[in-house]
Amino acid sequence: MTTLTLARRTVLGVCLLLASATLLGGLDLPAHGYEAFQFAPFGLVAGLLGIVYVFALSNRQLIRFAAGWHRGLLIVYWVAGTATAFRILLPPPGLVQVGLAVSTALAAAVIVSRPNRESAVVWLGVVAVTLAVMKFALVPLFEARSGLPDWGPFQLGQTADALRDLFVAYTPQRPVAQAIHFGALGCYAVALWIQWKPPSSVDGTAR
DSSP, X not given: OOHHHHHHHHHHHHHHHHHHHHHHHTEEOBSSSSOOOEEOOOOHHHHXXXXXXXXXXXXXXXXXXXXXXXXXXXXXXXHHHHHHHHXXXXXXXXXXXXXXXXXXXXXXXXXXXOSSHHHHHXXXXXXXXXXXHIXXXXXXXXHHHOOOOOBTTBOHHHHHHHHHHHHOXXXXXXXXXXXXXXXXXXXXXXXXXXXXXXXXXXXXXOO
């Protein structure tokens, strides 16, 4: 097998993994109601973070873009896959999402400033784990503990719901939907792992 053929197969494998991450990460199955699976692609916030992080990751050579016509294809797939990962990890809309989105964007500068690839990937893991803990642990806990009872004419429950939605508009998902989303993150992680090779060992993969 020639080096060129191996490089093309690597590009194809990465694109397929990122496409799978994008498709799986866009599927939702609400915990309440009778809605079937619905596909909701990433929004503006996740899309902008995807662009910022693709630049940061390519700067630290965690991901590389093959020379030639593959380059544009890889950029599109990496942006879509990274944006979908942030769609999965960011909490629902609200002040919490705004604060975390700004902090995550600033963390990209920390990744770019790391002296080596190992340190950069550690910081990427820190960002991902922090967002996952916030969305899948702390936000549901906040939802469960932030309710208030109604006392006669005082509709405290409605007030609590309105204030809660201001911070985070939580919409629970069925466990199978969460499993699908974690599968999407797994596809994205494997795509990163495939490209975890020293740049000098791959022919024709200059940034």
